[in-house]
Amino acid sequence: MPSPQAEPDAEHPLFSVIIPLEYHRGQWEQSWQGWMSQTIARSLYEIILVVPPDFSPRENLSALAGGEARLEFADSAHDIGLCAIGAARARGKYLFFTESHCWPEPEVLALCVRAFEDRPEWSGFSCKSIPVCHNRLSEAEAAMYQADIDFGMKVHPWRKVLDQCFVTRRDVYEECGGLREELGHFAEWVLAAAYHARGRVIGYLQEARFHHYYIGRLSDLKTFTLDFVEGEIRYLSEGRREPGSELLEIPVEWSRQDNFDPALARSALRALVLDGRAWLNWPQETWRGVRRWVGPALFGDLLARGAARLVAAYARCVLTVLARAGSPETIARWMKLYIAALIDFQRLDCIHRVRNARGVPLQRLGDQVLAQAGFNAAEIWQGRAFRWSEPEAAIRISVRPGRNVVRVQCLNVRGPVDRIGLRFYLDGARVADRSIAIHEDGFELCLELPSSGAATLAWTCPSFAAVGDPRRLGLPVVGIEVASDAQPRDA
Incomplete structure (x- = not known):
């Protein structure tokens, strides 16, 4: 050289x-x-x-x-x-x-x-x-x-x-x-x-x-964060599989976007309302679930985007006032709050526009899973990737008419799966216990599915209280498979 x-x-x-x-x-x-x-x-x-x-x-x-x-x-x-x-x-x-x-x-x-x-x-x-x-x-x-x-x-x-x-x-x-x-x-x-x-x-x-x-100008900060977020969401929406794509962290707003699917939210809410055990045994937790799903069921992501916009606007107003009279420490703290709120709103808004324009590819729980609501971000336990569902969750699956087997694979995080107390609902109707087989690693449901090409499967279960975790946790799901004309395993 x-x-x-x-x-x-x-x-x-x-x-x-x-x-x-x-x-x-x-x-x-x-x-x-x-x-x-x-x-x-x-x-x-x-x-x-x-x-x-x-x-x-x-x-x-x-x-x-x-x-x-x-x-x-x-x-x-x-x-x-x-x-x-x-x-x-x-x-x-x-x-x-x-x-x-x-x-x-x-x-x-x-x-x-x-x-x-x-x-x-x-x-x-x-x-x-x-x-x-x-x-x-x-x-x-x-x-x-x-x-x-x-x-x-x-x-x-x-x-x-x-x-x-x-x-x-x-x-x-x-x-x-x-x-x-x-x-x-x-x-x-x-x-x-x-x-x-x-x-x-x-x-x-x-x-x-x-x-x-x-x-040091808030309008420029807003422009810069929007530029970054739009690029981030555009990249994720392309669904690229190239060297380095697996290293990029998936924002929570992206991984949970199906939570605002109104039809899926209504399915989760309907399952909760129909589960009589929930109202008798866990009334406080059940009302939390109702409040959780009623907004998305009625308005999709409108309320979430509106709330995020208000939080960002409020933080900007406070920061504008502090810029004239606040201490450096207070300004620095509210600067971080403003940027975090702004990014959250901009992500939700960009995802909304992308979904309306052309749909988005997501890393869902299986190839036949078209959409999934009521799931937390992916995490690792003992070397295996999984997602916690909420106590109420719903998935839209791709099916062929007639008899299908839906396999829900789970981790043994909250105890043996036969003690979880799940109830399943297919397109709003409860799945009979005789159609459900329980195995060490999950559940198999033998279902007669409609000719529409898609069906909605929802479930409810008691909430799992994890130490130091404020989330509403339900089922630790590894993956979901749909097999046409397949025989379930022996229970």
Whole structure:
């Protein structure tokens, strides 16, 4: 690898520094000066300014950059898209992604040269981000995001792509699929997961320091979180199975979206109402179940989205007032509450729009399970993945007309399955006990199913009280299978 004093090659520079001029926050000239002040030979790196259509100080670009930068004009209006365009047109061995409201200290590129020489196992690395704040909200914003950055760089096993200051071997970047504009800033997580899944190591070079300007404006924060969430939901809705996709955490709003299916909610509610044991033995818990399901049964996700919107709006109002008179600690706390509430609402809203537009692929409990309501997120117990149902749950299954066997496989978490006290309901009618076979690992139901191609199976059971777990827990389900014309096992 060439050192900073190596002979330059104008056609093949060592680094391509890619600066998208979107979201420059009035700092793009300072960013430019930072790159022009690098201590390595200027011939070792090219600067690519990727210009969006609406860049207002466009007339100053040529005068400022002169012949020191390549100007690439693009139709994209998103900085991830601009970065992808810059990478496609770059000539360097290493791609250096940054933002136009960030500026490097003079020795950054020299430190990068040395890092690639000393750490050949690194396919790329992120540099250290130093916040620059100018108001109370920007201080709280910086504290929140810096905590997340530090976690990613120092604790998390793979989430180490930071587009403020990320440098990578070009061939590895291309091998891993690059940045995808349609995913917004969620593309950083997708790219980082792809590196990790392929065994490519991303490091953290703390000595290479960048200054990052935080705007401290709530409208910009809202725009940024929506951009991330829309990319996240778009990626999940594609149902991709590619290296790294299994590493991305599934948000709870996504995994529980069938809970707002009105037909399934009505099935769970009907099963609870029909189960006379519930009203006699567990009246308080039964009323909790009724309150749980009546909203989704009548309104789908409307009430949940409305409540989430109100929580986010309230947090924003409080934060707006605190920005003028609150203590730094109080502002920081409400900043986190606002962002969490905003993300929750935006996820619910994005999922609602995606479902209405084209439906969504989900990791449900079986290939024949079309939808499932009343289930918690997947978890692991003794090495096996499963989902807790609630004491009332409903699934819509794909069936063939006539006799079918439905197998509900469970874990022995709450005791032997024959003591759980389940009652099943098929399309609103109770399943006779003689049609249910109990095994060590679950239940088999021998059912005569309609010719419609789909049926709804609901169940109720006593609530399971787990120590330190506030959730309403019912059945620990591993998977559900539907077999046509199959014989159940001997009980």
